[in-house]
Amino acid sequence: MRFTPRDEEFRQSVRAWLEANLTGEFAALRGAGGPGREHEQHEQRLAWNRRLAAAGWTGLSWPAEFGGRGASLAQQVIFHEEYARAGAPARVSIVGEELLAPTLIAFGTPEQHRRFLPPIRAVTELWCQGYSEPGAGSDLASVATKATLEKGEGEVGGGEWVVTGQKIWTSLAHVADWCFVLARTEPGSTRGRGLSYLLVPMRQPGVTVRPIRQLTGTAEFNEVFFDGARTPAEHVVGRPGDGWRVAMATLATERGAAMLGLQVGFRRDLDNLIAAARESGAAADPLLRDKLARAWIGLEAVRAYGLDTLGGDDPTQASVLKILWSRWHQRLGELAMEVLGAESMTGHDEWQRLFLFSRAETIYGGSDEIQRNIIATRALGLPRPQNP
Ligand SMILES: Cc1cc2nc3c(=O)[nH]c(=O)nc-3n(C[C@H](O)[C@H](O)[C@H](O)COP(=O)(O)OP(=O)(O)OC[C@H]3O[C@@H](n4cnc5c(N)ncnc54)[C@H](O)[C@@H]3O)c2cc1C
Numbered sequence: 001m002r003f004t005p006r007d008e009e010f011r012q013s014v015r016a017w018l019e020a021n022l023t024g025e026f027a028a029l030r031g032a033g034g035p036g037r038e039h040e041q042h043e044q045r046l047a048w049n050r051r052l053a054a055a056g057w058t059g060l061s062w063p064a065e066f067g068g069r070g071a072s073l074a075q076q077v078i079f080h081e082e083y084a085r086a087g088a089p090a091r092v093s094i095v096g097e098e099l100l101a102p103t104l105i106a107f108g109t110p111e112q113h114r115r116f117l118p119p120i121r122a123v124t125e126l127w128c129q130g131y132s133e134p135g136a137g138s139d140l141a142s143v144a145t146k147a148t149l150e151k152g153e154g155e156v157g158g159g160e161w162v163v164t165g166q167k168i169w170t171s172l173a174h175v176a177d178w179c180f181v182l183a184r185t186e187p188g189s190t191r192g193r194g195l196s197y198l199l200v201p202m203r204q205p206g207v208t209v210r211p212i213r214q215l216t217g218t219a220e221f222n223e224v225f226f227d228g229a230r231t232p233a234e235h236v237v238g239r240p241g242d243g244w245r246v247a248m249a250t251l252a253t254e255r256g257a258a259m260l261g262l263q264v265g266f267r268r269d270l271d272n273l274i275a276a277a278r279e280s281g282a283a284a285d286p287l288l289r290d291k292l293a294r295a296w297i298g299l300e301a302v303r304a305y306g307l308d309t310l311g312g313d314d315p316t317q318a319s320v321l322k323i324l325w326s327r328w329h330q331r332l333g334e335l336a337m338e339v340l341g342a343e344s345m346t347g348h349d350e351w352q353r354l355f356l357f358s359r360a361e362t363i364y365g366g367s368d369e370i371q372r373n374i375i376a377t378r379a380l381g382l383p384r385p386q387n388p
Contacts, residue, residue: 002074003074003078004074007072007074007075007078010075010078010079011078011082014057014078014079014082014083015082015086017055017057018082018083018086018088019086021051021055022086022087022088025044025047026044026047026048026051028041028044029041029044029045029048029088029089030086030087030088030089031087031089032044032045032089032090033045033089033090033091033092034090034265035354035357035358035361036214036216036218036220036353036354036356036357036360037090037218037353038090038171038172038218038220039218039219039220040089041089042092042175044089045089045090045091045092046092046123046126048088048089049091049092049093049123050122050123050124052091052123053093053121053122053123056069057069057079058091058093058097058120058121058122058123059097059101059117059120059121060075060076060079061076061098061102062101062102062105062117062121063105066101066105066113066117067117067118067121068121073310073311077261077307077310079261080261080262080264081261081264083261084261084262084264084265084268085264087268092123092126092172092175093120093123093126095126095127095128095129095171095172095176096120096125096126096127096178097120097121098253099127099129099180099250099253100116100120100127100129100180100250101117101120101121102249102250102253103180103197103237103246103249103250103253104116104117104237105117106249107197107237107238107246107249108237109234111234112199112234112235112237116178116199125177125178126172126175126176126177126178127176127177127178127179127180128170128171128172128173128176128178128179128180128202128224129170129171129179129180129250130145130167130170130173130179130180130181130182130200130224131143131167131182131247132167132168132169132170133145133165133166133167133168134166134168137169138366138367138369138370140182140247141190141191141192141195141244142191143182143183143184143195144165144184145163145164145165145166145167145181145182145183145184145226146163146164146165146183146184146185146187147161147162147163147164147181147183147184147185147196147198148161148162148185148187149161149162149185149233149240150162152233158232158233158234159232159233160230160231160232160233161183161185161196161198161200161230161231161232161233161235161236162228162229162230163181163183163198163200163206163226163228163229163230163231164226164227164228164229165183165226166223166224166225166226167179167181167223167224167226168212168222168223168224169212169221169222169364170209170221170222170223170224171220171221171222172220172221173202173209173221173222173224174209174211174219174222176202177201177202177203178199178200178201178202179199179200179202179207179224180197180198180199180200180237180250181197181198181199181200181226182195182196182197182198182243182244182247183195183196183198183243184196185240185241185243186241189241192244193241193244194241195241195243195244195247196236196238196240196241196242196243197236197237197238197243197246197247198231198235198236198237198243199231199235199236199237200226200229200231200235201229201231202224204229204230206226206227206228206229206230207224207225207226207227207229208224208225208227209222209223209224209225210222210223210224210225214357214360215356215357215359216353216356216357251365251366252313252315252318262325263299263302263303263306263325266299266302266325266328266329266332267299269329269332269354270295270296270299270332273292273295273332273335273336273339273351274292276336276339276340276351277292277339280339280340280341282338282339282340282341288335288338288339291335291338292335292339295328295331295332295335298324298328298331299328301324302321302324302325302328305317305320305321305324306321306325309321315374315378316374316375316378316379319366319371319372319374319375320371320375322365322366322371323362323368323371323372325361326358326361326362326368327362327368329354329358329361330358330359330361330362332354332358333351333354333355333356333357333358334355336351336354336355337351337352337355373385
């Protein structure tokens with residue numbers, strides 16, 4: 001990827017804005033809310049996210065006609081790089097802004113665009129993703145949550161979807177206003193057929209959210225119970241029964257764009273670990289030196305592959321990248337434990353958190369095994385795995 005002089009001007013403007021604004025009440029937010037730290041300073045990060053919105057830094061990739069900035073891919077990379085470099089806090093708007101919005105833009109009606117995109121961009125409505133269920137994770141087509149349409153009285157239709165079922169591992173459901181829910185709307189249908197992609201308000205009597213405590217001791221994801229929860233008939237994205245196609249489009253976004261800027265944070269992690277190894281004397285150990293050098297090489301490979309495949313729509317490449325970065329980050333956590341020695345077992349510091357939380361990275365957004373199945377099938381032409 002090459003950056004033009006105009007891109008470099010854009011970089012300067014991002015950098016200057018972050019420098020001028022990550023000050024005062026927001027200065028303390030540097031580094032907050034990253035992986036495994038989603039619980040941190042939610043209200044303050046919400047206020048920060050709204051400040052970003054007011055300055056036009058949300059909806060960066062959305063086309064201008066949908067209220068976005070229409071930034072080029074190069075500019076998006078620059079924004080995320082500078083954002084991570086400044087240590088700016090993790091944004092609370094990501095699920096709505098980066099997962100739902102591109103799906104809505106592609107599949108939604110003009111009314112849905114008008115209703116849902118502005119509050120996502122302004123960060124006045126937060127979203128969560130209701131896909132996984134106790135019996136449907138990797139095998140998402142086993143979704144069992146049901147929704148039925150109760151017809152309205154009037155001639156023009158109307159009515160409401162009534163949703164019943166359980167979702168699980170729903171990140172940030174406890175702070176979300178809305179959930180995009182994959183539900184079975186055609187009774188008796190199986191697998192990907194007969195599913196619909198519904199937009200359901202979270203704050204209503206039919207929705208119960210129960211936090212799940214994680215290995216890190218915090219709870220950023222939840223169980224979500226829908227018990228006769230309601231949403232207007234028109235809050236279905238795509239045709240009723242065609243939700244699988246819409247859901248897959250969201251997943252493609254999730255697997256593709258997530259990498260932007262991530263590696264800048266990874267670089268900081270690695271630099272900090274190298275500094276810690278120097279300080280503790282661990283850097284003199286030939287085996288640890290070797291592993292640190294390998295980690296450095298690995299990150300170069302992640303960055304090169306990420307930039308090389310950016311903007312492509314080949315699902316195989318997205319799978320390769322997901323495996324590369326998630327495995328790399330996990331190994332870094334393991335290496336940190338080696339560098340810090342036995343003390344790392346008892347201390348509750350950032351390194352331990354990285355070590356523990358990075359276990360999740362080879363699970364969410366499609367597990368390693370699922371990514372390898374995609375590569376085996378699509379890139380190597382091997383037969384599809386049989387469903388058990
Ligand atoms: C931190 C975190 C946040 C998450 N946030 C959300 C969220 O906001 N919304 C949401 O809907 N979901 C979310 N998830 C859920 C995530 O999408 C699922 O955990 C994931 O899809 C795996 O499903 P599962 O946990 O049911 O595991 P399973 O599918 O039961 O898998 C168990 C093991 O079997 C392996 N396996 C399964 N099928 C195959 C196969 N065909 N071939 C080979 N191996 C296989 C898997 O790789 C895994 O190792 C989150 C998960 C995590 C960890």
